[in-house]
Amino acid sequence: MNKLISVILLSWYLLSANTSFAFYNHQDTLRGSNGIGRYWWDVQHYDLSVKFDTANQSISGSNRITFKITAQPHDSLQLDLQELMFMDHIMMDGKELNFSKDGNVWWVKYPFSQLPVGTEKEITAVYHGKPKVAEHAPWDGGFIWIKDSVGKPWIAVACQGLGASVWWPCKDDQGDEPDNGMNVALEVPEGLDCISNGRLQATTNTTAGMHRVDYLIKNPINTYDVTFYIGDYIHWSDTLNGEKGKLDLDFYALRYNESKARKQFAEVKPMLRCFEYWMGPYPFYEDGYKLVEAPYLGMEHQSAVAYGNSYKMGYMGRDRSNTGVGMSFDFIIIHESGHEWFGNNITAKDIADNWIHEGWTTYSEGLYAECLLGKEKAFDYIRGEWRNITNDQPVIANYGVNDEGSSDKYDKGSAVVHMIRAMLNDDEKFRQLLRGLNKEFYHKTVTETEFEQYIIKTSGLDLQPLFDQYLRSNLIPQLEYYTKGKELHFRFTNIIPGFTLPLQLKNGKEMTTIHPTGEWQQIKWKKGNPEFPKDFLLKISETKE
The missing domain is CATH 2.60.40 (Immunoglobulin-like)
Structure with a gap:
């Protein structure tokens, strides 16, 4: 009876502890849930084409979406394209489909219910508009239209949390990545370079004063990771002999920053060697690794990492751990690249579980410090970052409403990883756990339960109370x-x-x-x-x- 009472109390406590008093609306539910317009179809491929009108800060384009019906369909398919953007046409099998607008959602009308499970179809969404402008990227999200220090256009996007649908129509659901990758074609003014994810396939002159770049992304990619960088860039290349062979490295900096960038970006090769040792092979050899100077602090754009740390060591010239260790490396290079393993390779199905991205990637900073300076200083750094924990709410947020939750998913999430390592008390077992996670969930989206159960099974430890205490409550023992x-x-x-x-x-x-x-x-x-x-x-x- 006492055991039964304890179970009931624990269940009640976790339910109440993980329920905040935030208010969610219809749009939050549409965006955050796998609802009736989403659950029955799986994205196979995106073919995105966008033209930039830099003078008017607007874009136009199309996205051809290949999808497979995986469950009994409904007669309305949900496409996401946010306010300030407008849908012009939606085509399938050479015919225009009817659609209606519901805030940030466009309901595509068709008798999909008559199609059998297993059917593959293509729809093409044609659209235009002026995307939301970010006021404080990357935190609020949107487009950045600015001039560099010599007066040339410098344009980019950051949209994690806000969503890729701020600038292109898609199934804006973190739990569904295009299984067969993506093509991205971007048309920009002559005299400006344009970099995107994956590998450059072609550069073509189009209309007067414009040219198009075509990129191929071979691996699955989350929609918020799809990106571009437009500006006057200098480019150089290198290679790394990694665990899966030759990895192509490409670096892009604003032309006048080349000297500083070559010095700062030299940290990439030792970082990648360190991360491959601890976490397994870089997950995107087919698409290469790029580091690109951006007009905002940074973002983990898959195979095209955004860098905006002003060529300073630490986090914008300061040490988040307050130990001095954080000034030994460039925080943005290390942290955003660490996301290639946790966030891009392993992706949480619901953003409520984004501690899988941020906690484990924050811990990767400590792994690099360990490669660089040894275990003692690395542990000082890891523990030092705990001072940033606020305990304002549980790390795991509310499901199905596009709730990213507390910033504690970074440093408190990292603390959970560190405690698992301490309980294992065996660095090789811990290393194999990291590598095993990236192998088991290679290019996959995961639920919190799947993720936790793998760790519990592999470690042989009863870690459920640890997860419940530190992730589902905001109590510190x-x-x-x-x-x-x-x-x-x-x-x-x-x-x-x-x-x-x-x-x-x-x-x-x-x-x-x-x-x-x-x-x-x-x-x-x-x-x-x-x-x-x-x-x-x-x-x-x-x-x-």
């Missing part, structure tokens, strides 16, 4: 203790039912492991105050009997 005679008394407070951790203490010349719970316990203690481990996110306080 409080370890209370006191000594009495030759005994150490201890317990946890501020925990969910059933939570415990294995904590190693130095007891004289010996090491003792305790497993605190919500009940007072005691062990024999030789003398002095205990020294508690630093690698767990805890509050520790000495109390009275």
